Amino acid sequence: MGGPRGGSRRHATIPRRVPRTDDLELLERWRDGHTASGEALFERHFESVYGFFCNKVGRDVDDLVQETFLGCVNAKDRFRAESSFRTFMFAVAHRQLLKYREKWGRARGRSAEDFEVERVHDLDRTPSQVMVEHGEQTLLLRGLRRLELDQQVLLELFYWQGLRSVDVAEILEVPHGTVRSRLRRAREQLREVVEQLAADPRLAESTLGDFEGWLRTLQRRRSEPQGPSQT
Numbered sequence: 001m002g003g004p005r006g007g008s009r010r011h012a013t014i015p016r017r018v019p020r021t022d023d024l025e026l027l028e029r030w031r032d033g034h035t036a037s038g039e040a041l042f043e044r045h046f047e048s049v050y051g052f053f054c055n056k057v058g059r060d061v062d063d064l065v066q067e068t069f070l071g072c073v074n075a076k077d078r079f080r081a082e083s084s085f086r087t088f089m090f091a092v093a094h095r096q097l098l099k100y101r102e103k104w105g106r107a108r109g110r111s112a113e114d115f116e117v118e119r120v121h122d123l124d125r126t127p128s129q130v131m132v133e134h135g136e137q138t139l140l141l142r143g144l145r146r147l148e149l150d151q152q153v154l155l156e157l158f159y160w161q162g163l164r165s166v167d168v169a170e171i172l173e174v175p176h177g178t179v180r181s182r183l184r185r186a187r188e189q190l191r192e193v194v195e196q197l198a199a200d201p202r203l204a205e206s207t208l209g210d211f212e213g214w215l216r217t218l219q220r221r222r223s224e225p226q227g228p229s230q231t
Contacts, residue, residue: 097153
């Protein structure tokens with residue numbers, strides 16, 4: 001192509017910054033039949049959903065991720081945009097996790113307590129899907145797995161996923177005040193578990209000395225998932 005008329009001087013081209021499309025805008029386009037917008041939403045949030053499951057159920061993570069995204073597809077027309085898409089998505093993920101627990105119990109004729117014991121055993125036997133660089137992070141991961149699933153979900157949504165307590169309340173379908181009190185109890189329980197698990201008192205002291213700081217670092221240290229398969 002030729003240059004601009006009226007002279008041969010070159011003009012520098014300043015690239016325009018393409019704005020990041022809002023989740024809700026992508027959802028609206030998806031509702032209108034724009035498949036690529038739905039794929040963009042999934043690609044954007046895949047790691048977060050993967051991270052939600054990876055420290056809870058071990059080898060069944062991939063199946064639950066797929067079921068969550070399928071659940072979003074089926075429920076997208078019922079989403080009224082009164083909250084963020086991430087809140088909606090994690091609400092679907094949480095329901096899938098509860099269904100998984102119920103299905104596990106029915107298939108084996110066993111209790112919720114059995115489920116907790118079995119999942120910790122499975123997670124301890126399989127390689128961690130969460131990257132850690134410090135002993136404090138490893139200790140916290142071990143402690144989180146030993147909490148009841150509901151407490152683990154609560155802490156990880158708040159600290160790993162960075163959701164506000166009011167959003168967590170919507171996801172769990174409980175009053176906001178209930179979430180705040182449960183968060184406090186879950187933190188206390190995790191601190192007690194960490195103290196029990198730490199073989200080195202110095203490691204326990206270091207972990208608990210900056211308890212919430214170490215817990216938040218795990219949000220940025222998840223291992224990279226393989227991502228959705230390309231067909």
